[in-house]
Amino acid sequence: xxxxxxxxxxxxxxxxxxxxxxxxxxxxxxxxxxxxxxxxxxxxxxxxxxxxxxxxxxxxxxxxxxxxxxxxxxxxxxxxxxxxxxxxxxxxxxxxxxxxxxxxxx
Numbered sequence: 001x002x003x004x005x006x007x008x009x010x011x012x013x014x015x016x017x018x019x020x021x022x023x024x025x026x027x028x029x030x031x032x033x034x035x036x037x038x039x040x041x042x043x044x045x046x047x048x049x050x051x052x053x054x055x056x057x058x059x060x061x062x063x064x065x066x067x068x069x070x071x072x073x074x075x076x077x078x079x080x081x082x083x084x085x086x087x088x089x090x091x092x093x094x095x096x097x098x099x100x101x102x103x104x105x106x
Contacts, residue, residue, distance in 0.1 A: 008033070011041045036064040042098035052087040066101040075099040 018026060028038050038044050049062070068074045075097060082089040 008037055011038060011043050015043060032060060032062045033064050035062075039063065039094070040065055040098060040102040042096050042102075044094045045096060047090075047092040047094055049090040049092065050084065050087055051090070065099060068099065068101045073100040 015026075018024075028034065028044070035044075035047070039047070075094075077092050077094055077097065079090050079092040082091060
């Protein structure tokens, strides 16, 4: 598998290889680091974030991205909310956008 110079998968090299095998739509399910790498690379069309009313302790970050010094460096998006019993699902349309703070690291 293609690897990036900072560790992990080289997403921009991996996606064309998957497409060549007919996999043009993929479902990425993973922890904060995996999702953050796809987000930083600008390779997510949609992001689903579920919030559940359960406290489990300090936990781990949902996203691992460079820190934005200004709000303008963040990523604004359109989103919808869906109730899932006691949980809430945020359906975020990203259209392969990426946070401005990730542009410099490309």
